[in-house]
Amino acid sequence: MNNRSNTMKFSKLTLALLLVLASTGSTYAIDYYLRAEAVNKVMPDGSMIPMWGYALDPDAVQETGQVIVPGPTLVVPPNDPNLTIHLKNRLDVATSVIIPALPQAMTPQRFPAGDPDYPNRIRSLTHETPPGNAAPVPYSWTNVRPGSFMYHSGTHIAVQVQMGLYGPATRNAVDGAYSADSDFDNEVLLFYSEIDPIAHARIASGNYGPGEIMTSTIEYKPEFFLVNGNPYSLGDTPIPAGQVGQTTLLRLFNAGIETHVAQLQNLRGLLLADDGWPDNYPTDQYTFVLPAGKTKDVLLNPATEGIVPVYDRRLRLTNANASPGGLISLLEIAAAPPAVGENNNEVQTAPRNVPELATLAQYWLQNCQGCPADVNEDNIVNFIDFALMNNLNESPPEE
């Protein structure tokens, strides 16, 4: 946008990546190994919520990833638009993965004609991964367009999405979020979801469904409201969100059932895109309406340092009715770096949020070993160099 040097850096990075990937003989398809599994999540009031989440495993065999809610951020590289999720299922029920905003070959699955409860009814929007499968089941998307997307279970969605089977997927264009006009320096994901503790307990204990104590989600009453998997608690560390003079891409997701309205305080943003579709003319707003399933991309261009609160203007700001809590995030805008000439040699590292770094590490592990230069000159070439490069604070190596 209005920061040419960073635009240049982004392009150079992309170019470097392209060259490296080409030279290492990439097959032009990114593979993620996800594992669906039960996990308990502790809420600020100490209550333990049974959930289902995804873990990111390094390959089809090892199950070393940590089960998290929301699932890991799946980054589809700019030069590599084909995505395959290889799914393992360690739940007791069949599951699947869909991305509603992206075309996908769907093979709906029905209950048998003789099923006493749901004869012939659809139970999954696409092919299922059975419980305990040994070989991962692939779900593939080709030509993923740039944007912010949400992947989630396509099986018994009313239950499985509520239980936590959701996560973000992103892809950038080669020169920005969607184009050079939406180039950015930093990226922050805010992923909203909700928990109805009673529903979770009933589902986890097998007391949900026809003839059971809880027959449906019609009495849905969420008590916890999560940002990136956790409700706000007093004293939470602010999320680093770039610095004065830089641009930050704010990716908003709502995996909950309710509509939320993300309201910025002390800052405004340009609404770039809905559901991964860029607007021709981004609008300058401070409220961003997020109906269920929605993603929005917002470009921030802060002029002053400090804390920028982002909170749900539908006022889901409690943890089981205790205040403050729920959908509150504090973004931290750092001061602009000293002007050239005053600076020391310290690398400016506005740290990225943790899930994203983990994703970068994973991506580097799978696709990019040896690709970055030794950016921090510690004589080890590893994903930290890759993260530093991607952070755009150090020029990538010239080819």
Added chain:
Amino acid sequence: MNTVSIRTRTYLLLAALIACILANAAQAMIMTIRPAATPGGLEFNLSAKQGYILTPDGGAYYMWGYANGDGLMQYPGPTLEFNQGETVTIHLTNQLDVPVSMVFPGQLNVTAGGGTAGVLTNEAAPAGGMVSYTFTATHAGTYHYHSGTNPELQIEMGLFGAIIVRPDNQPAEETWAYNHVDSQYDYEYLFLMSEMDPTIHEKAECGMWDQIDMNEYWPVLWFINGRCAPDVMLPDNTPLLPHQPYSCRPQVHPNERMLMRLIGGGRDLHPFHHHGNNALQIARDGRLLSSSPALGANLAVSDFTQAAAPGMTLDCIFTWTGKGLGWDVYGHEQDIDNEPTGDFPGPGDVDHNENGSVDNVDPVAGEDMEDHGKPFPVQLPDNKALAFGATYSGSPFLGAMGDLPPGEGGMNMFGGMMFMWHSHNEKEMVNYDIFPGGLMTMMFVEPPGAPIGGAHTMPMGQ
């Protein structure tokens, strides 16, 4: 029986006289507060207080609200008015027994002085604590403020209000909402929408804080500018509603531009539906919908329901000409006691009422020419077959008065046309389950020359 056209003309003369008298009654149809400017900028003094509001179903509810200085607690808080570019300081004194604060969504670089740090901003301590907020209103537009302390409870309790920032570059003789002629308006009205769950207020009044569960939220009262219909149609500052000073009585002449300033003040979205015509949504969150400032509101959207989500503001331009009705809204060339001819202007023009002249009436300003002279499509029944409302003028035509039985009518002195404006979430058009009420008002199209604003055109309920 006399005829409509004669009385229409007589009335128009009278109206023109009144209009001359009122010519300088400018377009400030929104009651605001604005202190005198000082070299340091504007200094507002607000306080947070408790009080009671009244609802048309007979309810009286315990509230918290902002007050102007040490005035009465208000629901909503005072509408603050600044000019673009002015530096504004708001001093808040807390007279509640809980911490309280103010945030200003959409404004940039708000600094807080005094008080103690809260989650979203600095807070004023209970029972006399103070805090100040300073910012520069960099852009014109419609905004709002609300408490940044436990907002889920304090907004429900009433701690919110509207902000209007006037543009710095409008021509002297015109009123613009933003720095472009696309935002020019003749009259402006505020639609600050909210809702209420009375059980929260009843428990708060009794100090039963641990009984309040915000996850059980179930509103049954809905408000525009802090009043439920039909109270919205009482005048500003009516002594009947001491804590609810703001009315919502939109009025406009045909083809004039009405600016609707819509604000989602509560926690629910109230799709605001305006009958009569589409409106052009020209701005969102205090910014003109524009691809480039020089091109004005070139991204404006025409719609009949405006979705001002919680926290969001929308500015819309509404105009009405009767276009598309298929009949002449002024009843030109028609005597309601004669069969319409429908051939005006044409050879069939006749002296219907035998008053010595052919009833060839010139079109009036704002009239849709397509329908000039087209007949009213039905024969009105005899008065003996009608039931009457207080706002029926006795005539279907704009600016015309017809015969009414003694004691009927009288609440529509200039023969205006009324349209119900309301939440399109229709369950919100009640007061605690009693229809009609809630988030609703009546918009009046007044005939050309009729005065707008002031109690004499809308004496409803006084």
